[in-house]
Amino acid sequence: MDSTVGERFCRLVEKVEAVKKNRESNLCSTPGDLLLEYITIVVNNQILKPFTSEKLEMAWEDYTQALKKLRECQNKGEIQDLVNSRNQFRRALLTAIDDFLREVDNLPIGERLESLQDVYSKLTAVRGSVLTENIEDQSFEYFCNWKTQKHQNSRNMRQATDQALCALSDWAANVSKVHANTLPEPTPPYCFSCGICNVQICFRLSICGVSQEQDGQDMKIMSNAFHKVVEHIQKEQQLLCGIREKCEINKKFKQGMVQWQNSTPKINELLYIKKRIKSLRSQLRWKMVEAGCLEEADDLDLPEILKKKEEIAKTRKSLFEEIDNEREEYEKLCDLARGSFPELVPLYPEADINSYLSSEGLLMKSLDRDIFDAEPMKELSGRRPLVYTEFQGQKVVLKGYSVNEESEVRMLEQAVQYHRAQSQKPSIVLPLLSLFFGKSDPLAYIMLPYISNGSLMAVQRISPLAPSETGRVMRGALLGLQSLHAACITHASLNPSNVFVLNREQGIIGDYDFTKTPEQRALDSGMVAGSICLVAPELRQGQPPTPASDMYAIGGIMLWVGGCINTALNFIDIKLQTLLSKLMVYTGRLSVHEALDDAYFFSLEN
Numbered sequence: 001m002d003s004t005v006g007e008r009f010c011r012l013v014e015k016v017e018a019v020k021k022n023r024e025s026n027l028c029s030t031p032g033d034l035l036l037e038y039i040t041i042v043v044n045n046q047i048l049k050p051f052t053s054e055k056l057e058m059a060w061e062d063y064t065q066a067l068k069k070l071r072e073c074q075n076k077g078e079i080q081d082l083v084n085s086r087n088q089f090r091r092a093l094l095t096a097i098d099d100f101l102r103e104v105d106n107l108p109i110g111e112r113l114e115s116l117q118d119v120y121s122k123l124t125a126v127r128g129s130v131l132t133e134n135i136e137d138q139s140f141e142y143f144c145n146w147k148t149q150k151h152q153n154s155r156n157m158r159q160a161t162d163q164a165l166c167a168l169s170d171w172a173a174n175v176s177k178v179h180a181n182t183l184p185e186p187t188p189p190y191c192f193s194c195g196i197c198n199v200q201i202c203f204r205l206s207i208c209g210v211s212q213e214q215d216g217q218d219m220k221i222m223s224n225a226f227h228k229v230v231e232h233i234q235k236e237q238q239l240l241c242g243i244r245e246k247c248e249i250n251k252k253f254k255q256g257m258v259q260w261q262n263s264t265p266k267i268n269e270l271l272y273i274k275k276r277i278k279s280l281r282s283q284l285r286w287k288m289v290e291a292g293c294l295e296e297a298d299d300l301d302l303p304e305i306l307k308k309k310e311e312i313a314k315t316r317k318s319l320f321e322e323i324d325n326e327r328e329e330y331e332k333l334c335d336l337a338r339g340s341f342p343e344l345v346p347l348y349p350e351a352d353i354n355s356y357l358s359s360e361g362l363l364m365k366s367l368d369r370d371i372f373d374a375e376p377m378k379e380l381s382g383r384r385p386l387v388y389t390e391f392q393g394q395k396v397v398l399k400g401y402s403v404n405e406e407s408e409v410r411m412l413e414q415a416v417q418y419h420r421a422q423s424q425k426p427s428i429v430l431p432l433l434s435l436f437f438g439k440s441d442p443l444a445y446i447m448l449p450y451i452s453n454g455s456l457m458a459v460q461r462i463s464p465l466a467p468s469e470t471g472r473v474m475r476g477a478l479l480g481l482q483s484l485h486a487a488c489i490t491h492a493s494l495n496p497s498n499v500f501v502l503n504r505e506q507g508i509i510g511d512y513d514f515t516k517t518p519e520q521r522a523l524d525s526g527m528v529a530g531s532i533c534l535v536a537p538e539l540r541q542g543q544p545p546t547p548a549s550d551m552y553a554i555g556g557i558m559l560w561v562g563g564c565i566n567t568a569l570n571f572i573d574i575k576l577q578t579l580l581s582k583l584m585v586y587t588g589r590l591s592v593h594e595a596l597d598d599a600y601f602f603s604l605e606n
Helices: 002-025 033-044 054-070 076-105 109-128 140-179 189-211 216-260 269-296 304-337 353-358 404-422 455-463 467-485 518-522 548-560 574-583 592-596 599-604
Strands: 386-391 394-404 434-437 441-448 498-504 506-508
Touching: 002 054, 002 140, 033 109, 033 216, 054 076, 054 216, 076 441, 109 498, 189 353, 189 518, 216 506, 269 304, 304 353, 394 404, 394 434, 404 434, 404 592, 455 467, 455 498, 455 548, 467 592, 506 592, 548 592, 574 592
Parallel strands: none
Antiparallel strands: 386 394, 394 441, 434 441, 498 506
């Protein structure tokens, strides 16, 4: 019996020692410990705003003010002084950029961003998505004080546990020795009872420490600290991304300014191109006169005529190439004028950079009707002259308009406005390739892409659209109209000849008469589709055109395309009928956005 009891107590001692060693070697990390670790990572090694950033911002401000004065200068005699001042501020700016880039190159921005993203991912994985909250600035301080107290409590608990384990171990060992008769002297009975009491007291203390649970206040402290560290991460990420973006902007500026630090760009290349264009135009005209004389001669020399035509084609090609080079050179100079060299416009009036700038590249003064090998489109020239030709390998149409001084200004303004809106959505609004004014006639010409039998009028005359095709085409037309309305443009001339069809699948909005006002366009005789009048009721009562009047015209076109002119309304597709009832009404007409969301168009996608 003594041997058995002693053996069991020895095993108990061994287990207690094993538990103690295991506890010491496996220290568990609580959520609070992990949060403290993340806070340490975020707060330490933090990258602050570069010291040279403020100097750079001041240099940019000085440079911007110098540019502003240069742009606003009206006195050509003062330009050179302002240019010198601008150059001085630019040199100072480039120096500030170099200092800034050197400082940023020494910052571990990439590593820091990766570290912050890693911490953010771990935090959100534990706590879920983060909502913006108003967190106290002292959240970290409260958390650290709270965590320090928790660490102290944990140390006290460990000490109490150690004491309890030691007492248990000693007591068990002594009991084991007594039962094994290995003690040198008998131990008084009261010693064992005291040992039991000490063990019980120690375990009560340790158990009390372990049984303490986090209350609501603790959770609030941790939650506030969590949101605060996330806020710190997001702010620093925003700062670092801003530094990177600023670096890219300043590097690009520096690269563009290296060649212009002490000089102003010249227009020599542009002037050379213009000289070449002038020479090629003269050659082309002379060759065309020679070809005309050969064709009118009594004895036709066909080989010589063909040779002359080949020379004309070659000269025309060279001329168009030079015109394309001129456009590229203008684009470069305009970029410089918009940016760091506004003095280009007043210093070189002969280049007429301002015309190219104001028309956003649409106006091309080097073009003229006479230089094209064009064929008249008699079938479409009832309202205005149209010719078909090629320009730089593309089939195009030249649409001519009679203009006077007033209508010429209006035409340029409206064409540029349309061109700007079309550039935002190039696939749903018919593009304007260029605009030029005749040198030998009072005509203005718009160059457009050639679309063979592409108008809705022509398509319906040759091979009418099926219902599903109609929906897709009209949806494309609405998207184009949406683009114009977003740019505050009322088309006011929507009719089957101004809606084009590509491959019987896509509809695009065509241009309108830029010499006329919207009111004049809206009351034009061409605003009909078959026997359906496309002029909205309010326009017939004298009100000005609006986006709503465009929607009425769209409704009329859809009714005409559907072939329902002489058909009772109840034979139309119910969804189309519902849509038309919302478009062809006097008030409360659908907007473009609302029409595109209608069930009729939605059903086409399903």
